[in-house]
Amino acid sequence: MARELSGREALRFLPTLRADPLVAISSLTRDQDLVRIPLPRGNQLVLTSRPELVGQVLVGYQDNYRKARTYRPLTELLGNGLLTNEDESWARQRRLVQPMFARRRIDAFAPAMVDAAGSAMDRWAALGGGSVVDVADEMSALTLDVVGRALFSADLSGEAGEMGPALETVLTAFVKVVRHPLFLLVPDYHRWPTPARLRARGAERHLRGVVDGLITRRRATPAGKDERDLLDALLAARDDDGNPLDEQQVRDELMTVLLAGHETTANALAWTLLLLSRHPDARQRLVAEVDDVLSGRAATAADLGKLEWTSAVLSESMRLYPPAWMIEREARQADELDGISVPAGSVVATPPYLVHRNPDHWPNPEGFDPRRFLPGAPERHRLAYLPFGGGRRQCVGGGFAMLEAVLLLATITQRFELDLVPGHQPQALTAVTLRPANGIPMTLRPRG
Ligand code: HEM
CATH class of the missing domain: 1.10.630.10 (Cytochrome P450)
Known part of the structure; x- marks a missing residue:
């Protein structure tokens, strides 16, 4: 299910997002797995926990998605190392x-x-x-x-x-x-x-x-x-x-x-x-x-x-507890995710923390059950589990x-x-x- 927040809802949401991102993004995606949040200055944040859409962003249409601005502070330490480099x-x-x-x-x-x-x-x-x-x-x-x-x-x-x-x-x-x-x-x-x-x-x-x-x-x-x-x-x-x-x-x-x-x-x-x-x-x-x-x-x-x-x-x-709890990209050109428009410059977040708890893909998502990963366990969508990311930047x-x-x-x-x-x-x-x-x-x- 998809949802677009109104400007007023977004204003109420932003302080929680800053104070406690896990609580904020979890509560927002409790009843839907795709949310668009309007941000100040015409920016957009699109959040999804649906593996198919994660696949679109990180794999299928990855040419359109560069690393988001949230990675920028890391360049101060990591320079043009593999993780932060966005050049040719x-x-x-x-x-x-x-x-x-x-x-x-x-x-x-x-x-x-x-x-x-x-x-x-x-x-x-x-x-x-x-x-x-x-x-x-x-x-x-x-x-x-x-x-x-x-x-x-x-x-x-x-x-x-x-x-x-x-x-x-x-x-x-x-x-x-x-x-x-x-x-x-x-x-x-x-x-x-x-x-x-x-x-x-x-x-x-x-x-x-x-x-x-x-x-x-x-x-x-x-x-x-x-x-x-x-x-x-x-x-x-x-x-x-x-x-x-x-x-x-x-x-x-x-x-x-x-x-x-x-x-x-x-x-x-x-x-x-x-x-x-x-x-x-x-x-x-x-x-x-x-x-x-x-x-x-x-x-x-x-x-x-x-x-x-x-x-x-x-x-x-x-x-x-995915160590890389958040993966974020920025759309170069406009795109669409399940009918929700993604204007150029939008930040699209595909947090492993949410994807890994998506109840459509993980029965009893909050429960600790290593049997899910034993040989012979039921198959799942290949991007329902992405602790190491996906696509060429994995x-x-x-x-x-x-x-x-x-x-x-x-x-x-x-x-x-x-x-x-x-x-x-x-x-x-x-x-x-x-x-x-x-x-x-x-x-x-x-x-x-
Ligand atoms: C449990 C341990 C680890 C986790 C959960 C993890 C997770 C990740 C994730 C999710 C990404 C992709 C980030 C993105 O797409 O924005 C990434 C990239 C990367 N990781 Fe790991 N990592 C782990 C261990 C390591 C180790 C041991 C090394 C090296 C010794 C390493 C080196 C890198 C590098 C260089 C990249 C950037 C790759 C690229 O963009 O070409 N990571 N890691």
Whole structure:
């Protein structure tokens, strides 16, 4: 069902959208899966949770839809990296980067992933049973460690202490900017030197310093003929004319992978641990599968296909809490979605958070049921589930992320069960990713 809000309804809706986007978009699409909202200055926001229409925007007619202006504040940090680039050069960059995430290459990162998880578990063991850890922070540090080891062969754990708060500052500024009323009205509002932006600039300088350090250190120890990791591959990459990436491009791609590759997976794991503590049956089945498949040894890439329940738990967790909760595009030319006109320049939002809870496609949409993702489960529309997006801009690191999440969750499960501290109510914060706003404190229970 489709609906167009009147100007007056839209005015009532906008403050809620700014204050709590999840509540706002969920309530708006409770009875319809396509809504057009008139915004100030003739702008339009079109919101849909219908997989067929998502397909039209992200796949079928994707030439007509560029990334929306909400991605613009990210360009301050990510420059022309793969995620934010909208130029002609995007396709060339994607051709260079994509092979670095081919299955064979990803599988080679598995030992680094499992080692990183093992170190974190040793640290937890030293804290002792009954200790409380914030799994939001812990997963963030762990996935940063994985990105550092696997993609840059670097130990970022020292830097993680400072990188965490720096990323936090950048993301806080992002939320402030995109929720500010002027963001819709002033094209380069995201560059205005507001206090939050000024703080973010300092943090961005720090993050760039870390990335520059990685590149400088690597240039001092060239790879020879064996590429060790993504950084070697980026430095060795040549375009169709045989030219290497320039310094700025290498920097932008590294920063992109650092941000896109750690924050998302960290949130997926943190929400998964929370859901498992709320669903003891699912956790019991996870423990049984991990013990059965691994019999106490370290997990490897070859186990991925056998850890079916582990994968299903993660997929279901990303259905309910998709780390990339929002995907937005801007129409280049006028279009029409199921009879609703989409004028040129409209923002079309296809939020995985809503699509994944669309009751026409998901029975008991709010319920946690990993069986939906087991082999043999009923077929669904291919865009009813899109944690990694769709069309040509879909995630380049999806395979890496799933391998990492499964291996990390299996390694954690071998060593610990975690229970949410009673009384704590984790809240979701809609930043670039869907993150826990107030942490997820959990009590460690060592196994056996
Ligand atoms: C659970 C983890 C992850 C989730 C949920 C996720 C989700 C997404 C989504 C939805 C997009 C598309 C955004 C859009 O269409 O506007 C995307 C793009 C991207 N992701 Fe991921 N991602 C994850 C992990 C990773 C990892 C591990 C890496 C790299 C190591 C990565 C690198 C990228 C890049 C470079 C893009 C831009 C691709 C392009 O536009 O060509 N992501 N991701």
